[in-house]
Amino acid sequence: NAGVTQTPKFQVLKTGQSMTLQCAQDMNHNSMYWYRQDPGMGLRLIYYSASEGTTDKGEVPNGYNVSRLNKREFSLRLESAAPSQTSVYFCASSQTLTGGFGNTIYFGEGSWLTVV
Amino acid sequence: RKEVEQDPGPFNVPEGATVAFNCTYSNSASQSFFWYRQDCRKEPKLLMSVYSSGNEDGRFTAQLNRASQYISLLIRDSKLSDSATYLCVVNAQDDKIIFGKGTRLHILP
Numbered sequence: 457n458a459g460v461t462q463t464p465k466f467q468v469l470k471t472g473q474s475m476t477l478q479c480a481q482d483m484n485h486n487s488m489y490w491y492r493q494d495p496g497m498g499l500r501l502i503y504y505s506a507s508e509g510t511t512d513k514g515e516v517p518n519g520y521n522v523s524r525l526n527k528r529e530f531s532l533r534l535e536s537a538a539p540s541q542t543s544v545y546f547c548a549s550s551q552t553l554t555g556g557f558g559n560t561i562y563f564g565e566g567s568w569l570t571v572v
Numbered sequence: 573r574k575e576v577e578q579d580p581g582p583f584n585v586p587e588g589a590t591v592a593f594n595c596t597y598s599n600s601a602s603q604s605f606f607w608y609r610q611d612c613r614k615e616p617k618l619l620m621s622v623y624s625s626g627n628e629d630g631r632f633t634a635q636l637n638r639a640s641q642y643i644s645l646l647i648r649d650s651k652l653s654d655s656a657t658y659l660c661v662v663n664a665q666d667d668k669i670i671f672g673k674g675t676r677l678h679i680l681p
Contacts, residue, residue, distance in 0.1 A: 496580075498673030499616070499659070546615055553668060556604040557623070561661075561669060563615035 458482050462547040462564035469537040469571045477532040477567050479547030487553045488530035489514075489561070490522060492543040499546070505530055506553040537571045544568055575599060575670045576662050582676040585650055592646040593675045595660030599667065605636055605643045606661040610674065616659055619645075647677075655679045 462479045469475055481488065490502040501514030503522040511522050519541060521533045530549075534541055547564040578595045585591045597605075605622035620627065622634040622643045633646040643662075647654055660672035 496673075499671045501668070504668070550669070554663060556663065557621050559604070559663065559669075560606075560618045561608075561616075563617070565615050566613075 460547055460549055460562050460564040462545075462567055464567060465565065466568045467570070469534070469569065471538060471571060473537050474533065474535050475537065475569075476534075477545055477547070477569075478529070479531060479564060480529045481547075481549040481562070482528065483549060483551075483562065484527070485549040485551050485562075486527070487550045488524065489548040489550075490520075490530070490532045491546045491548065492516065492541075493546060493566075494543050502532065502545075504553070534569075537569075539571045542569060542571045576660055576672040578658075578660050578672040578675045580673060580675060582678050584678045584680055586680050587650060587652055589650055590646065590648045591650055591677065592644055593658065593677075594642050594644045595662075595672050595675075596640075596642045597660075597662045597670075598641070599662070599664050600641065601667075602641075602662045602664045604663045605634075606663075607632075607634055607643075607645050608659040608661055608671075610657045610659060612656075616671075619658070650679045652679050652681060 460481045486507045489504045491499045505524040508527045545567045550561045607619040608616040609619040610616040626635045631648045635644045657674040659674045663669045
């Protein structure tokens with residue numbers, strides 16, 4: 457059971473380089489998310505997609521772009537990486553954006569990104 | 573007031589002891605509540621939902637207090653493997669899922 461798969465797991469970038477984090481889910485979920493997690497900061501929402509064809513900014517969208525390629529895939533792009541973007545990135549999905557019990561969020565294993 | 577607040581800890585607890593921590597939320601319209609667990613360098617995973625009547629899963633008990641707007645997690649007979657960060661999650665009917673920053677728990681041998 458793959459669940460949420462994100463790649464790459466580890467990446468080192470130089471300042472100014474660009475890269476795309478890929479994410480795919482096989483649970484037929486409508487909603488997908490990108491979070492970053494820094495020590496002491498908890499999970500911070502970068503962008504989310506309530507359903508296929510829609511994307512919205514979260515708490516910390518600056519420096520990122522996203523694409524909801526289809527229902528399964530949601531990618532995160534860093535156009536010009538900065539050291540402040542060094543973090544652990546988690547992709548996640550859930551059946552719906554809002555909703556009640558049963559609307560579990562499932563996370564990928566994380567992508568460790570270092571910008572030097 | 574932050575949307576979801578948790579004591580960051582760490583809670584250092586001897587093995588076998590009982591430990592409890594709370595999470596407060598600001599949106600009175602919140603309707604569903606969860607506890608997630610995150611191990612070091614791993615992704616968060618659902619631990620349990622928190623129902624209005626409270627619920628228990630083995631050594632874990634979750635409670636909701638709507639009047640005071642907080643949820644709690646109690647762990648009995650704590651094990652070394654319970655060491656983790658526990659994230660409080662709140663979802664209002666017309667709002668996104670909100671994560672707390674987590675409470676770190678260290679079980680000491």
